[in-house]
Amino acid sequence: MEFAQLEMFVAVAEHGGITAAAEKLLRAPSNVSTRIRHLEKELGMDLLLRDKRQVTLSAEGEAFLEYARRLIDIAGEAKSLANGERPHGRFRIGALESTSAVRIPSLLAEFHLSYPEVDLELEAGASGMLFDHVLKGQVSAVFTDGPPASPVLTGMHAFTENLVILTPEPVKTIDDEFRQSNPTVFLFGTVCSYRQRFEDWLEGSGITPGRMVEISSYYSMLACVAAGAGICMMPRCLYESLPGSNRVTCHPIQGDLGRAETWLTWRRDARSANLRAFVRQVRAHLADLSEQQAPFAA
Numbered sequence: 001m002e003f004a005q006l007e008m009f010v011a012v013a014e015h016g017g018i019t020a021a022a023e024k025l026l027r028a029p030s031n032v033s034t035r036i037r038h039l040e041k042e043l044g045m046d047l048l049l050r051d052k053r054q055v056t057l058s059a060e061g062e063a064f065l066e067y068a069r070r071l072i073d074i075a076g077e078a079k080s081l082a083n084g085e086r087p088h089g090r091f092r093i094g095a096l097e098s099t100s101a102v103r104i105p106s107l108l109a110e111f112h113l114s115y116p117e118v119d120l121e122l123e124a125g126a127s128g129m130l131f132d133h134v135l136k137g138q139v140s141a142v143f144t145d146g147p148p149a150s151p152v153l154t155g156m157h158a159f160t161e162n163l164v165i166l167t168p169e170p171v172k173t174i175d176d177e178f179r180q181s182n183p184t185v186f187l188f189g190t191v192c193s194y195r196q197r198f199e200d201w202l203e204g205s206g207i208t209p210g211r212m213v214e215i216s217s218y219y220s221m222l223a224c225v226a227a228g229a230g231i232c233m234m235p236r237c238l239y240e241s242l243p244g245s246n247r248v249t250c251h252p253i254q255g256d257l258g259r260a261e262t263w264l265t266w267r268r269d270a271r272s273a274n275l276r277a278f279v280r281q282v283r284a285h286l287a288d289l290s291e292q293q294a295p296f297a298a
Contacts, residue, residue, distance in 0.1 A: 003075055005039040006068045008032045009047060013065050017055050069137040073272065088117035091274040094133055094142035097188075097218060098238045099262055100124040103159050104143065107285045111278060118274055128191030134265060140275050141266040145193040148265045155265035156279070158286060161235040163197060163258045165251040166221075168228040172249055174205065182210035184230030186221040189214050197257055198233040204257070222248060235260070 011021035012032065022029040040047050047061035057065065095104060100122060112120060123130075123139055130142040135152060148155050171178055185202065187195050202209065213230070215221050219242055221232040226247035233253075239245055252258060264282055266275060 001039065001042055002035075003072065005035050006072055008035050009039060009061075010065065010068050010072065012036065012048065012055065013057055013061070066136045070269075073137055073140075073270065085273050086117065087115045087274045087277040089274070090119045090121065091272075091278065092121045092123065092139045093278070094123040094125060094130040094139040094144070096127065096130070096144060096262065097124050097216075098161070098235045099143045099159070101218070102235070102237050102241050103262070107282065110285060111281045114281060115274075115277055118277075126188055126191045127193040131265070134267065137267070140270060140272065141264055141278060143262055143264055145260050145262060147261070147263050152267060152269075153265050154268045155263045156282070157261055158264045158282065159262040161237065161260045161262060163194070163233055163253050163260055164236045164239055165201070165231060165233050165253060166225045166239060166248045167231050167251060168225060169247055169249050170228075174207075174251060179205065179207050182208055184211045184213060185209040186213050186215050186224050186230055186232040188216065194233065194260065197253075197260065201233065201253055201257055218242065 008021060008025065008027075011024055012018055015021045015024055018032050018036075019029050022032045025032065036048065043064070045060045045064075046058050047064055049056045049058050049061075108120060108122065111118070123133070125133075127144045127146075130139070130144045131148075131150070131153075133139045134142045135150065143158060147157075165174070167174065167178070167183075185198070187198055189195070211230075213224075215224070218234050218238055221234065222239070222242050222244055224230060225232050226244050236250070236252075239250060264279070266279075
């Protein structure tokens with residue numbers, strides 16, 4: 001098994017076909033096809049399903065893809081470690097939608113200025129998807145809600161979010177009359193950890209939603225609430241940054257339910273120069289924020 005074969009196989013999986021992968025790798029399609037067939041013969045299984053129109057991953061190929069990515073990453077990490085290599089090349093991270101929008105833009109800008117040779121890519125999504133992607137090696141690190149639950153992962157606390165409920169502007173208090181109105185609820189999909197907090201709050205507040213509408217944009221949620229169509233939940237820092245925030249009423253969530261920790265999480269076995277540099281940059285960024293927020297000495 002050669003790393004060039006693994007790289008070709010991963011490229012085919014990521015770019016959706018042999019021709020596209022060959023263009024990305026600057027190789028002839030016939031060369032990519034032949035090398036992958038040799039890999040399949042060595043492994044004793046078909047990684048790709050081929051027909052006249054397209055190439056797709058087989059069930060075995062889907063399973064092998066995670067291992068191929070990890071082997072490539074480990075080889076790169078070993079090379080970086082041996083050469084004392086400066087961070088460079090592709091580096092993919094993931095983050096919650098709210099974190100991507102408010103918390104990390106300045107951090108990513110700092111990292112880019114410090115390491116211009118790194119091709120930084122950001123994937124925004126819900127917690128469940130992000131944990132799955134970092135476990136599979138599709139991203140190197142993720143900002144997500146709460147500490148890592150898997151022993152394969154490690155991480156560090158990054159931010160604490162204060163969650164709020166947004167109602168139409170005329171609703172100044174969440175009273176019995178409002179509870180009995182069975183408002184429409186706007187929320188993210190089922191793999192969103194904030195959704196579970198929202199549902200727990202609804203149950204604890206005695207609110208039975210008339211409808212539950214999934215929306216993948218906080219901006220759209222706020223617009224719907226401002227129009228009087230229902231209620232939603234989001235981090236306060238995001239609510240304060242969105243246009244139209246003055247057209248809704250903000251209600252803090254009391255207790256632990258209203259405080260969500262955002263962690264930076266990565267695989268324990270990851271040792272790449274890019275990841276080490278990014279973790280250092282995050283620590284420095286958080287230390288600077290802490291100093292800026294500390295009260296002046298008397």
